Amino acid sequence: MALRYALLAALHEQPATGYDLNQRFRTRLANVWNASHQQIYRELGKLLELEMLRVEEVSQDERPDKRVYEVTDKGISALASWLREFQPRPPTRDPFLVKLFAGDLVDIGCLREEAAIIKAGWVEQLGYFRVIENTYFRDPQRLPRQYRLQHLALRRGILGMESALRWMDELEDGLGDMDTDSA
Amino acid sequence: MALRYALLAALHEQPATGYDLNQRFRTRLANVWNASHQQIYRELGKLLELEMLRVEEVSQDERPDKRVYEVTDKGISALASWLREFQPRPPTRDPFLVKLFAGDLVDIGCLREEAAIIKAGWVEQLGYFRVIENTYFRDPQRLPRQYRLQHLALRRGILGMESALRWMDELEDGLGDMDTDSA
DNA sequence: TCGCGCATGTAAGTTGTTACATGATTTA
DNA sequence: TAAATCATGTAACAACTTACATGCGCGA
Numbered sequence: 441m442a443l444r445y446a447l448l449a450a451l452h453e454q455p456a457t458g459y460d461l462n463q464r465f466r467t468r469l470a471n472v473w474n475a476s477h478q479q480i481y482r483e484l485g486k487l488l489e490l491e492m493l494r495v496e497e498v499s500q501d502e503r504p505d506k507r508v509y510e511v512t513d514k515g516i517s518a519l520a521s522w523l524r525e526f527q528p529r530p531p532t533r534d535p536f537l538v539k540l541f542a543g544d545l546v547d548i549g550c551l552r553e554e555a556a557i558i559k560a561g562w563v564e565q566l567g568y569f570r571v572i573e574n575t576y577f578r579d580p581q582r583l584p585r586q587y588r589l590q591h592l593a594l595r596r597g598i599l600g601m602e603s604a605l606r607w608m609d610e611l612e613d614g615l616g617d618m619d620t621d622s623a
Numbered sequence: 624m625a626l627r628y629a630l631l632a633a634l635h636e637q638p639a640t641g642y643d644l645n646q647r648f649r650t651r652l653a654n655v656w657n658a659s660h661q662q663i664y665r666e667l668g669k670l671l672e673l674e675m676l677r678v679e680e681v682s683q684d685e686r687p688d689k690r691v692y693e694v695t696d697k698g699i700s701a702l703a704s705w706l707r708e709f710q711p712r713p714p715t716r717d718p719f720l721v722k723l724f725a726g727d728l729v730d731i732g733c734l735r736e737e738a739a740i741i742k743a744g745w746v747e748q749l750g751y752f753r754v755i756e757n758t759y760f761r762d763p764q765r766l767p768r769q770y771r772l773q774h775l776a777l778r779r780g781i782l783g784m785e786s787a788l789r790w791m792d793e794l795e796d797g798l799g800d801m802d803t804d805s806a
Numbered sequence: 807t808c809g810c811g812c813a814t815g816t817a818a819g820t821t822g823t824t825a826c827a828t829g830a831t832t833t834a
Numbered sequence: 835t836a837a838a839t840c841a842t843g844t845a846a847c848a849a850c851t852t853a854c855a856t857g858c859g860c861g862a
Contacts, residue, residue: 441848441849442716442718442721443849443850445718446718446721449722449724449725452725452728453724457812457814458814458815459814470715471715471717471720472717472724473716473717473720475850476852477813477815478815478851478852479849479850481816482815485815500812502859503813503858504813504859505813507814516728519725520728523729526737527722527737529719529741529744530717530718532654532655532657533657534656535625537654537655537656537776538628538629538655538656539710540655540772540773540775541629541652542631542632542702542706543769543770544769546706550706561712585727586726586727589723589724589726589729590724590726592793592797592798593723595794596717596794599787599789599793600786602786603782603785603786606782607778607783610775614763614771614775619768624820624821626821640841641842641843642840642841658822660841661823662821662822662823664843664844683840686839686841687830687831687842688842689840690841714850
């Protein structure tokens with residue numbers, strides 16, 4: 441259900457196509473919400489039916505036509521009332537940590553390789569978040585409330601990635617001491 | 624699919640009932656994997672059919688009978704080969720951050736209340752993780768490999784919660800400056 | 807000409823949640 | 835006597851993933 445409100449919030453900030461939303465989810469909103477394009481198009485369809493969105497068909501030369509979605513008053517009020525409800529925390533589910541728990545079956549070499557890939561992803565993500573911060577949120581005190589709130593959400597991503605990378609250092613140290621073969 | 628291997632890993636560490644597994648997921652494994660009892664029982668059933676688990680029925684006086692599950696050789700080898708495959712990262716989906724993105728519709732008072740509840744949960748979680756660390760992992764260098772790996776997984780939880788709480792301080796500061804009413 | 811970016815979708819399957827269901831014993 | 839803990843499940847639904855499907859224009 442939260443996907444619905446993530447879409448409404450994103451479109452309330454700025455009307456967009458399904459394609460645009462997919463881009464945003466994978467970049468600026470990477471730390472907030474993730475959804476595949478299939479999920480996005482399906483939910484956009486439902487929100488249209490519910491009249492929480494309206495759509496404008498835009499013909500383009502040299503590009504496929506596109507459908508730009510915008511939030512209706514009904515959508516705004518649905519979003520507003522969702523915002524007032526307490527939302528349960530998302531559950532934690534990390535397959536890499538599951539691997540660490542399988543102790544005597546796991547191959548430390550595999551773990552090191554996987555850790556390196558994960559680390560590279562985190563480094564990239566953190567770099568990206570910092571670019572956004574330096575570009576749009578240089579002086580957050582002076583920004584209007586809306587952007588200060590977005591900056592706070594971004595800070596969660598930055599602090600989270602920094603902490604993840606500090607853990608990665610501990611992990612590399614810890615794995616470094618161990619034999620490569622399992623058992 | 625990863626739930627399956629989380630169960631196999633947990634049962635490989637120590638045979639248990641569905642009920643026990645539910646307890647573990649909500650406590651020691653809280654940082655690694657979450658699953659409801661319905662999911663657990665369903666997956667245990669499938670794993671039995673696949674002969675990756677065997678079950679021993681234990682009659683108890685003064686308590687309901689219980690079914691203790693244990694991993695079979697087939698289960699071990701399925702787990703071992705899963706461990707060798709790269710596992711994709713879990714997606715990020717945080718409804719509270721979605722709220723921060725809805726900037727001009729959100730009521731800061733609501734946000735403060737929700738933040739307080741979330742913070743309390745994080746403080747509790749961190750306290751719990753630290754108790755485990757102080758109880759079982761006082762001198763990790765001397766522990767056998769299996770427990771050092773588990774300690775590293777726990778460290779992820781501890782560093783993650785510390786970082787979450789540092790963010791919470793930033794959030795409280797940021798929200799403190801804002802008016803209570805929306806728009 | 808091969809792949810990538812733009813742009814939108816359908817269908818089938820898996821995973822996860824919510825609601826319902828039972829029943830004994832211990833603790834407040 | 836009411837609630838919590840132990841102990842196990844079924845059924846229905848919602849959310850999410852994976853595979854399939856199309857088609858144009860641009861750059862290497």
